[in-house]
Amino acid sequence: MKKKTRRSxxxxxxxxxxxxxxxxxxxxxxxxxxxxxxxxAKLSKPIVVSKTETKMLNKLFQ
Incomplete structure (x- = not known):
């Protein structure tokens, strides 16, 4: 089955x-x-996600 990215x-x-x-x-x-x-202005700039959350996001972005 084809893997899909979670749209959310x-x-x-x-x-x-x-x-x-x-x-x-x-x-x-x-x-x-x-x-x-x-x-x-500080709140407008994007921030890098933590390493812990990155592992979870990699699964969602397959």
């Missing part, structure tokens, strides 16, 4: 060339008025 994982994570995964940070969807511009 595909929408949330991006695989890099070095087999790492990028994800968006939390706390950037609402209640943004009280957060400083610097804080919002």
């Amino acid at each position: 994982a595909l929408k949330r994570y991006k695989k890099t060339g070095t087999n790492k995964f990028l994800r968006k940070r939390a706390y950037k969807s609402h209640l943004l008025v009280k957060k400083s511009s610097a804080r919002k």
